[in-house]
Amino acid sequence: MTAAPALSMSGISKAFPGVRALDGVDFDCLPGEVHAICGENGAGKSTLMKILGGSYRPDAGEIRLAGANVHFTHPRQAAEAGISIIHQELSLLPHRTVAENIFMGREIARRGILDRAAMRETAAALLCRIGAQIDPQAPVSSLSIAMQQLVEIAKALLLDARILVMDEPTAALDERDSRALLELVGTLRGEGVSIVYISHRMPEVTAIADRITILKDGRKVWTRPREAAPIGEIVRAMVGRDLEDFYPPPPASPPGAVLLAVKDGANAALRDIAFDVRAGEIVGVAGLEDSGKGALAQALVGDAPFSGGTVALRGRPVALRTPRQATAAGIGYLPGDRKREGLALRQSVRDNALLTLRSMAGLFTRPGRGAFAPRAIDGKLRDMDVRAADFGQEIGTLSGGNQQKAIIVRWLAQASDILVFVEPTRGIDIAAKAAIYRTMRAFADSGRGIVVVSSDMPELIGVADRILVMHQGGISGQLPRGAGEEEVMHLALGLADAPQREARA
Amino acid sequence: MSPLPQTSSPLRRPARLAVNAGLVIFLALYAAIAFLQPNYLEPGLFMNFLRRAAPLVILACGQLYVILTGGFDLSMGAVATLAVLAASILINGDPETTWAVIGTLYVMGIAVGLVNGLVVAFLKVPSIIATLGAMLSVNGLALAWSGGAARGDLPDNFRNLGRLVWRGVPLVGTLPLAAVVLAGFVALAWWGLNGTVYGKRALAVGDNPRAAELAGTPVAATRILAFVVSAVSAVTAGILIGGFSGVSVNAGEGLELQAIAACVIGGAQLLGGRGSIWSAVFGALSLFALFTLLNLIGLPQALRDSIQGVILIAAVGASLWRTRRRT
Structure with missing residues (x-):
């Protein structure tokens, strides 16, 4: 194919505190092409798509749409440039009608008054185009997940999206609905829409994608046409890395x-x-x-x-x-989201380590004696090698590793x-x-x-x-x-x- | 994702400043009062100042419990009003019944606190709404019961709690009973936060209720107890107010906001997780000193409310600014 790519992202990098989420990733998608992205959780797929959708700004790299350089600072700009992202979690308002959802934020108005009839008709036409038999006036909550997905796609088409990103679109669908959705993807491809398809379902990916890109640890492993990418190769590329010997x-x-x-x-x-x-x-x-x-x-x-x-x-x-x-x-719990579920960030390292002990003790127990004494808990924190200038300092000031160790101390103390x-x-x-x-x-x-x-x-x-x-x-x-x-x-x-x-x- | 080297943030000391902030403001304001009216430096007038400030300090201590757990209690003023009106109706001038009625007042207060706490903890109604509702209900009930006007009578043994002053006490000269009640209440409130594990649980719940719950903290019980303590403090304050101001249908009006303002001025953080009993004590003394000062300057009573509003906003703004600067 010689067509200029509808979308071309080059050298995209993005770092979050403590983690490099993307490191010089190149990605492009031709008009009328389905380009699948595969990768483990945390490989950087979502970050890449959030950058494309204008939710994040890249630290480095550039995005070109049909050859023109663009910089998005707001999701709305991306939408207006013809990029539509259908997220895993649907973003419809359940108590509004299908038509209202399709036109959310882009209502047709005549002299400041909503033109409901025009919106209904356009919505019906869009739904018809994607072969969905949905009443534009039905409330979204009355639709199945598969139908809601179709409404999302209709919403994307309203904007005349040239680039459609589908993030795990079949995750919540059964076999039959998935097949229908894949057919629709094929139809849209025929109309010249560029589709970025993210999925964990390998058979689907190899059935629908023209090209496949593998991301791993924020880097691109390879991009290959479907014929050169059997499932085994994809899986190997997604997981392949050297086992560190620090276990x-x-x-x-x-x-x-x-x-x-x-x-x-x-x-x-x-x-x-x-x-x-x-x-x-x-x-x-x-x-x-x-x-x-x-x-x-x-x-x-x-x-x-x-x-x-x-x-x-x-x-x-x-x-x-x-x-x-x-x-x-x-049973003790060390949650994955330490800041939101594990720590009282403004309390001291000591108080966080003592939280469970104090929570399980009798109400009238003195908070600073016996097992709760600073000396007792400080010893445990030191044994765990929690590094802090002073265990009385707020735990929010510690690094992630030290915070995690302090939570481990909390449960060790509780035995x-x-x-x-x-x-x-x-x-x-x-x-x-x-x-x-x-x-x-x-x-x-x-x-x-x-x-x-x-x-x-x-x-x-x-x-x-x-x-x-x-x-x-x-x-x-x-x-x-x-x-x-x-x-x-x-x-x-x-x-x-x-x-x-x-x-x- | 490949990890970046962790940059260790500059080490900071925990903020002990908050305690001192309230104390410093109080000393500055009291100095200003003494400058205008030098006899405020005499022990007698200082004791009198404490006596009049006692209800607010007690209310602030109760409010602090709720603020630490991340809530507000707007029903305190109404509970104080209820305590005053109920006392005069139930006692009706008969000194024999005073102590039994005081017990009844506390039972009523605890009931209001329990309802507040249960609604917040289990129905998950935001405390500002739950206690606003309680404030309206309790106020309405108190007014309906009293028929809209003060009725009944408070005997001397009840009123003495608020207005009795012992004279010829060594060292201080005069000692108001209210100041003793104040000291006792502050000591109890201090003990609750520092002498039991409750204080640490409350701070954790206010800081991050989700993390506290997952660590095994009884979050609901901690919240409910805070509202009960708050209501108990409101009844105590009501008893003192009834003692030195007598019976009135708006005895407790606006006290809840003063109590919240006091805690914030003293350095407690709204929405929880930071503050100590001294935030409440010195914040309340500062606020009361400010009112006294404005009186001395001759500012009209009505403007006091405006100034209180400005101070509340300024204090919260300052505490948020401090937090932002540190992170």
Whole structure:
């Protein structure tokens, strides 16, 4: 193809505090082309699309639309330039009608008065164009997710979008609706729209994409035409990287008695959860976003409890309906979003480390005596190598690694039996990562158990004794220590029969 | 994503300034008062100042509990009014019943505090709305009960709580009973925050309720208790007000905003997570000193409210500016 690219992004870089999200990424999309982007969670896909959509400004690099250089400072500018992004979470107003949603912010008015009839007609025409049988006057809340998706697309077409970004459009759709959506993508491609397609579903990607780009750790791995990119290659490129040697050695002895046993665990986001954690064991939980791995952690700590099934700790059934009950039962939680869920940022390092102890003690306990005395907790903080000039300083001033270590101290002080880690090293530098892995190992070796939920696959493989892989709310498989990233990825993608496909491709 | 080297932020000391800010403002204002009216330096007049400031200081201590947990209690003034009106109606001049009625007042106050706390903790109604509703309801109930005008009578043993002054006390010369009540209440409030784990829990809840909950903190109980303490302080203040001002249907009017302003002037942070009992005590003394000063200058009473409004905004603005500068 010789056409000038409708979209060309070159040398895009973007850093957030502590993390380089994108590093010199080049990406382009021709008119009438479907260009898929694949990558693990955190590879930089969303950041790249947010830059394209004007939500973020790149630190370096340039964006050209049909050859013309553009700088977006606001999402609206991107929309006016013909870029439409359909996000994973739909952005429709549920209590307004389809037509009102399509025209949201761009209502047709005559002399300042809304022209509802014109909007209805245009909406109907747009919906017809994409083959959607939807009444423009129906409230959005009465539509299925698939239909809402179509409304989003109609909304994008209203702006005469030349570039349509679809972020996991089929994630919430069943087989039939997905196929219909893919047909629509084909139709739009025929009309000359450039489509950037982000998906974890490999069969879909290889069926629809003209070209495929793989992102990993904020860098582009390669861009290839579909014919040169069998699923196996894609998966390898998504996960392939050197295993760092800073993971602690596996335990010398086999795990002990069962500490935590979950049977038939289920709630709105989970189904048929059954697994156990033995003394001395680190159990990893892998899965893509929305696979239910976060929901599993929340269920274990009573934040979004199981509505069915049983949980037993040391053989005794326990109720985990609130975080407080889970804490009392001996389950500790280290949330992935430390700032929002883990820390009281304006309180001191000491107070944060003592938070759980003080929360579980009797109300009339003196706050600064015995186990709560500064000297006692300072010793524990020093043992964990939390670096701060003064443990009385606000914890918000510490680095991510030191904050995480302080939260670990909080649960060590409480002497919990099971710790549930979510993304334990997100945004943490390498040295602190190693220290946290060592601590996890030491905690498990002391006869207790760890459940670690992570999107960082090398981390899971390096630190976990066993990996549960989740897919669509259930556990799709279990892998022993030593499993490869590709095996995990295949289970996470729900591709139980992947090797055959690879052979066929 | 590849990690960047973490830059360690410059090390900062925790802000102890907040405590001193209220004290400094109070000393400056009191110095100004003494400059205009030198006899304010005599122990007797200072004790009298304390006696008149006592209700506000007590209210501020109660309000502080709620502010630390990240809320507001706008119903305090109404509860104080209720306490005054209910006392005069129930006691009706019979000194025998005073102590039983005082017990009843506290039960009523605790009930209001519990309702506030339950509504905020479980219905998740923002505290500013929940307590605004409680303020209107309690005010309305108190007025309906009293028939819209002060009725009944307060016997001397009740009124003494607010106005009795012992003379010939060594060192200070005169000692108002209200000042003793004040000291006792402040000591209790201090103990609640510093002598039990409650204070640390309240700070954590006000700072980040989500993190506190996930760490096992009983967030709902912590919030409810704060509203109960606040209501108890309102009843206590009401009893003192009834003592030295007598019965009136607007006895507690506007006191809730004064209490909030006092806490903020003293350095407590609105929406929670920072502040100490001294924020409330010195903030309230500062505010009361300011009112006294404005009186001495001869400013009309009505302008006092305007100035209080300006101060509230300025104090919150200053505290936000301080926070922004530090981060």
